[in-house]
Amino acid sequence: MLYLVLCVLFNALLVFIFKLFQRYRVQTFQAIVVNYWICLVTGALFDQTALPIMAQNVGSPWMLSSWVLGSLFIGSFYLIALTTQRIGVSAATVAMKISLVIPVLFSLLVLQNTLKEYTFLNYMGIALALVAIVFTSRRKQEPAAAPMGVMAWALPLVVFLAAGLGDVIINYTNDQWLQPEQAGAFTISTFTASAVIGALALGYQALVQKTKIEVKSAVAGIGLGIPNFFSIFFLIKALSAFNNDGAFLYPINNICIILLGTFGGILFFKERLSGTNWLGLLLAVLALVLLSYQEIQQAF
Template sequence: MIYLLLSVLSSTAIFVLFKLFNKYNVDTLQAIVFNYITACSCGILLYNKPINIDSFISENWFYAALGLGFLFISIFNVMALTAQKNGLSVASVASKMSMIIPIVFGIIVYNESIGFQKVLGIILALLAVYLTSIKPKSNVVLTKTIYLPIILFLGSGVIDTSVNHFAPKGNLPLFLSIIFACAGVIGLVSVSVKATKSKQKFNPKSIPFGIALGIVNYSSMYFLLKALRVDGYESSAIFTINNVAIVAVSCLTGLLLFKEVISSKNWIGIGLALISIILVTL
């Protein structure tokens, strides 16, 4: 379970860094590009074999990695639009509720176990995600641009499911590198086009914050995949525990570090998160 714990802590660090972006006026899109470049570099550094381009291009997972790279940055933009048009709470709920997609996929495709206790744990986890994500005085508007949270829900679920399904055991660092490299190239083109049109200046703060984000971003994916490959643990249980733990820990981190207000619903959600983790784990 150490891999799962490291994944949760890394994902929570992503939340902390995004909060710091606002505090220090960091250009988010520029930092995102440096994040992908750094994450790609992490995979290359951790890959302890000679990199033979011809050999891994012929692998089935190579084209899946390219597609996932496109999805990574596309869904990131959808998440930003959802937060702007529908509210931050809607974006948070839609992205985290998507865990139901890889859970159902694992039960149907991988023939993972299903029973009353596990189903109850998953239902409580979904309820915990909803209650923990709803913030007081949040302007939640579902009637406008309703397609955005739907796309975010489906896209996030497809990403989690596909990364787990296509990730090879031996070439995991290289697999992640290709995903982040593809996302980074698309992001770099987007930044260049945006800079040309709006004559936007480069923000030097984007480099250190982007590097920090890239390290924890890579770590969150790497440790999650390592946890999914530990014998004796099913993917449906891992995805449930990982997502609900991230939401709960992020909520508590917001309280401790940024003095965010936690409502009674949030506290109930955190409590349900703990109960769901116990039910699914046992």
């Protein structure tokens, strides 16, 4: 349970940091590239066995998987930014969050690592979690966007698939190939791929497109990198703690991140919620109860 709580806290912290990016007009892509290099440093300092483990496992299945995941990470960030600009914030947020249906189905149908026998109420909780995410993500005001033709649904669909595939890779790799002591090495290896690809892309922008690298964006990337490392590290640890039961973990993890992020937005950023948003929060709480009612019964 501790790993799940830590995973939620660090992911919610990422939400707050991205809100600050928007407020201070940070160049998000530049900050993201720097963030991946900070992830490497953070991981190496936090787990000093990680680099030797990586050296011993060059070419292993989990290391190849980590590089696929790292490539997907930075590609997904670009797609999310593009969707936000072309379609809108809500479309990008909803597509990213409801992608949990992909690892949930994968866990139930393929891995079948369930900690308990799922009942109708549990499945109702998963369905309500998806509805709650859509409702809490809706906002009245959207940035100016002019979706044209197939772009209006194609970009959110690609974000949905990319985000879901990333969670599936983490779940499958942790289930099939990773040992508990390799969590730090896998996380660092993943961010290495993202850092290398990001640096190449940023170098192209600077040299060919003459994009100016901003100091404040680099500083922002430092602040992003530390919690970003731990958000993935503790997700892997939480999956192991819950027997890689992604059908249970992913909905609860996402719902708790949304609840904490929403209330943090109200408290620290003076955000206002619509009636639909409040309904989404109520559904989120109900979804948590339905997903974990067996554990609640055992506790009492």
